[in-house]
Amino acid sequence: MATTTVRLPEPLKLEAEALAASLGISLNALMAVALRDYLDRPVTRPCAAPSASATPAAPPPSPPVKPAQQGPRIAPPPSRSDPCPCGARDFNGYPVKFKHCHGKA
Numbered sequence: 001m002a003t004t005t006v007r008l009p010e011p012l013k014l015e016a017e018a019l020a021a022s023l024g025i026s027l028n029a030l031m032a033v034a035l036r037d038y039l040d041r042p043v044t045r046p047c048a049a050p051s052a053s054a055t056p057a058a059p060p061p062s063p064p065v066k067p068a069q070q071g072p073r074i075a076p077p078p079s080r081s082d083p084c085p086c087g088a089r090d091f092n093g094y095p096v097k098f099k100h101c102h103g104k105a
């Protein structure tokens with residue numbers, strides 16, 4: 001029997017090693033079990049074209065959509081006429097415009 005070496009991406013290999021360790025089997029045994037499960041699964045074949053008298057089947061359910069990975073939200077820079085985000089106020093208590101506070105050139 002010939003031996004085959006399979007290289008896995010590092011994150012997948014670490015996850016597989018952790019699973020194999022939790023099951024108390026070797027990584028090779030885990031790969032053999034996973035391959036056997038994959039090969040034994042039923043094969044789905046496209047069905048023949050439906051006849052005119054057949055009722056249309058419901059479309060298959062769509063897979064769940066994972067939310068996109070988002071980084072931290074960064075607020076857009078204030079416009080020159082907006083109040084300064086530092087909260088500065090003039091002597092009358094009104095907010096100072098950004099262009100007169102931190103927006104000076």
